[in-house]
Amino acid sequence: MDANQILIKVVLITVFAVLGLVILLPRRGARGMAIRRLTLLLVMVSAVIAVIFPNLTNAVASVLGVGRGTDLLLYGLIVVFLGFAVTSSAHNRRLDRQITDLARQIALTEAPTAQDGRTPTEDVNPA
Amino acid sequence: MDPAMSDADRIIAEKTWLVIPLFNEAAVVGDVIRYARETFPHVVCVDDGSTDDSAQAARRAGAHVVHHPINLGQGASLQTGLRYALTDPGAEYFVTFDSDGQHRVEDALDMVRRLATEPLDIVVGSRFLDDRTKPGAIKRLVLKAAVVFQNVTSGVRLTDAHNGLRALSRQAASSIRVTQNRMAHASEIVNEIGRLKLRYAEQPVHIIYTDYSRSKGQSVWNSVNIVSDLIFK
Numbered sequence: 001m002d003a004n005q006i007l008i009k010v011v012l013i014t015v016f017a018v019l020g021l022v023i024l025l026p027r028r029g030a031r032g033m034a035i036r037r038l039t040l041l042l043v044m045v046s047a048v049i050a051v052i053f054p055n056l057t058n059a060v061a062s063v064l065g066v067g068r069g070t071d072l073l074l075y076g077l078i079v080v081f082l083g084f085a086v087t088s089s090a091h092n093r094r095l096d097r098q099i100t101d102l103a104r105q106i107a108l109t110e111a112p113t114a115q116d117g118r119t120p121t122e123d124v125n126p127a
Numbered sequence: 128m129d130p131a132m133s134d135a136d137r138i139i140a141e142k143t144w145l146v147i148p149l150f151n152e153a154a155v156v157g158d159v160i161r162y163a164r165e166t167f168p169h170v171v172c173v174d175d176g177s178t179d180d181s182a183q184a185a186r187r188a189g190a191h192v193v194h195h196p197i198n199l200g201q202g203a204s205l206q207t208g209l210r211y212a213l214t215d216p217g218a219e220y221f222v223t224f225d226s227d228g229q230h231r232v233e234d235a236l237d238m239v240r241r242l243a244t245e246p247l248d249i250v251v252g253s254r255f256l257d258d259r260t261k262p263g264a265i266k267r268l269v270l271k272a273a274v275v276f277q278n279v280t281s282g283v284r285l286t287d288a289h290n291g292l293r294a295l296s297r298q299a300a301s302s303i304r305v306t307q308n309r310m311a312h313a314s315e316i317v318n319e320i321g322r323l324k325l326r327y328a329e330q331p332v333h334i335i336y337t338d339y340s341r342s343k344g345q346s347v348w349n350s351v352n353i354v355s356d357l358i359f360k
């Protein structure tokens with residue numbers, strides 16, 4: 001193991017740990033959405049900068065202890081992809097719940113009422 | 128109704144709703160319901176977007192049928208069925224019952240009888256209190272592991288964490304919230320027993336494993352999905 005790779009390892013492990021936390025504590029509301037959007041913006045701005053100054057990725061990579069700029073890009077891509085997978089699965093779970101509530105409401109609205117199953121004599125205590 | 132039933136049982140059965148999740152069981156569901164209704168006259172089937180004739184078969188057998196417009200899963204169907212049955216003010220007991228013929232009506236009646244005579248909110252069936260039920264070796268192992276996990280996480284002591292046969296009082300049926308749409312709802316119900324401090328008991332039941340039920344039943348792979356559903360809720 002290369003000693004100067006410690007830095008990138010620390011960075012990556014930290015990012016994965018944060019993603020893990022995001023999975024366990026999915027954040028709702030305005031703050032969560034703002035954080036997701038800011039992150040996306042940050043990624044796009046970095047991509048533009050990397051296109052304009054291709055040598056910059058190499059420079060940043062060597063500061064972090066990664067061999068080449070392309071390796072750094074690969075790591076970055078993995079992190080962004082996992083982040084996307086995590087947030088969208090939290091989002092999907094929320095959607096699932098809403099669809100369930102909606103479908104249940106439709107099912108119950110369209111069904112005949114449960115009391116209709118009783119003949120009048122069987123009706124023990126009409127509330 | 129079964130003429131051999133005692134008057135006391137008849138009164139209890141009259142206040143009971145059988146809640147049956149139904150998904151593509153056209154081959155057996157009619158007979159299952161017809162037989163169950165000899166004891167329990169009130170049956171609601173939650174047809175979960177079946178693509179066969181399950182719903183018609185259930186209706187012909189005398190069940191109330193509630194249709195989910197799309198497949199939501201067994202847990203979601205139980206919650207829908209309970210919500211439906213709770214709208215009947217005469218309903219005091221609620222039994223969750225499978226549509227594939229694996230549960231015995233006699234066991235269900237025993238469980239409701241306990242609700243009526245003992246200070247209990249919920250009676251849960253267990254396959255492992257005696258050795259009548261014979262699941263395969265791997266299924267047995269997975270079920271046992273689920274029990275250990277369940278007891279540790281919920282604080283509720285049960286011997287069988289994933290038994291679909293349960294009898295609930297009105298109090299239990301209206302306070303338990305099932306949000307797990309698929310199979311993790313069984314663990315969720317146990318967690319709810321702990322959270323709501325419901326008075327619970329276990330009842331030895333016999334689950335009938337036929338070739339039909341084995342071919343359709345849950346694969347043990349589903350235990351992975353259940354654990355993941357419970358963690359990432």
Ligand SMILES: Nc1nc2c(ncn2[C@@H]2O[C@H](COP(=O)(O)OP(=O)(O)O)[C@@H](O)[C@H]2O)c(=O)[nH]1
Nearest residue numbers: 148149150175200201204225226227343344345
């Ligand atoms: N509503 C609904 N019921 C289901 C679904 N999958 C299974 N069931 C029903 O749940 C019961 C138990 O299912 P089964 O697959 O036999 O599970 P097992 O007996 O626990 O192995 C049966 O009555 C099935 O018809 C589903 O997606 N939706």
Ligand SMILES: [Mg+2]
Nearest residue numbers: 227229340344
């Ligand atoms: Mg089954």
